[in-house]
Amino acid sequence: xxxxxxxxxxxxxxxxxxxxxxxxxxxxxxxxxxxxxxxxxxxxxxxxxxxxxxxxxxxxxxxxxxxxxxxxxxxxxxxxxxxxxxxxxxxxxxxxxxxxxxxxxxxxxxxxxxxxxxxxxxxxxxxxxxxxxxxxxxxxxxxxxxxxxxxxxxxxxx
Numbered sequence: 813x814x815x816x817x818x819x820x821x822x823x824x825x826x827x828x829x830x831x832x833x834x835x836x837x838x839x840x841x842x843x844x845x846x847x848x849x850x851x852x853x854x855x856x857x858x859x860x861x862x863x864x865x866x867x868x869x870x871x872x873x874x875x876x877x878x879x880x881x882x883x884x885x886x887x888x889x890x891x892x893x894x895x896x897x898x899x900x901x902x903x904x905x906x907x908x909x910x911x912x913x914x915x916x917x918x919x920x921x922x923x924x925x926x927x928x929x930x931x932x933x934x935x936x937x938x939x940x941x942x943x944x945x946x947x948x949x950x951x952x953x954x955x956x957x958x959x960x961x962x963x964x965x966x967x968x969x970x
Contacts, residue, residue, distance in 0.1 A: 819876030826872040829900055830864055833907035840911035848916075849968040854961060867951050871900070874937055874944035881940050892936035899929035916966035923959045930955055 813821075841857060875896050882889040906926055910919035930952055938945025 815876070815880045818879045819873055822875035822879060823869055823872030826868040826875070826900065827865070829904050830868045833904045834861075836907045837911040840914060844914050845911070848965055851961065851964040851968065854965075863954060867954060870947040871896075871951060874941075874947035877941045877944040877947075878937050885940060888936075888940060892933065892940055895929060895933040895936050899926060899933050902926040902929055910962065916962060916969065920959070920962045920966050923955065923962050927952070927955050927959060 845857075875893065878889055878892050878896070902922065902925060906919055906922055909915055909922050913919075930948065934945055934948040934952060937948060
């Protein structure tokens with residue numbers, strides 16, 4: 813498989829995770845989320861879809877760049893991709909916990925673990941391909957913001 817195919821496959825996988833996470837969130841955004849007290853810095857709902865789409869694309873490109881090195885750095889790449897898969901699963905789990913179960917406290921605990929896995933993926937990717945590491949920086953920043961937002965929503969609605 814060539815580099816472009818690996819990147820495209822990884823992007824499609826990431827976008828699919830985002831799509832299925834979105835299915836979990838849709839009904840809660842319409843009936844539950846509007847009833848919550850939110851902090852003043854809560855962004856408008858319309859911003860989340862384009863931001864997450866861009867982040868999933870960047871994640872996929874990063875994973876594809878790393879995956880492309882598997883012939884040359886097999887064990888390091890495998891390790892990095894395991895962290896990538898774990899953080900992607902945790903990413904989907906957060907949506908289920910927050911919106912599916914409507915449990916901001918549990919989602920708040922989980923987002924800390926998610927952030928740590930994203931950071932470890934960033935470190936692992938950076939060792940293999942600097943651009944792949946750089947592509948994770950906006951994701952880390954957004955999840956940092958999301959963690960503060962999650963904690964604030966939990967606090968305001970406890």
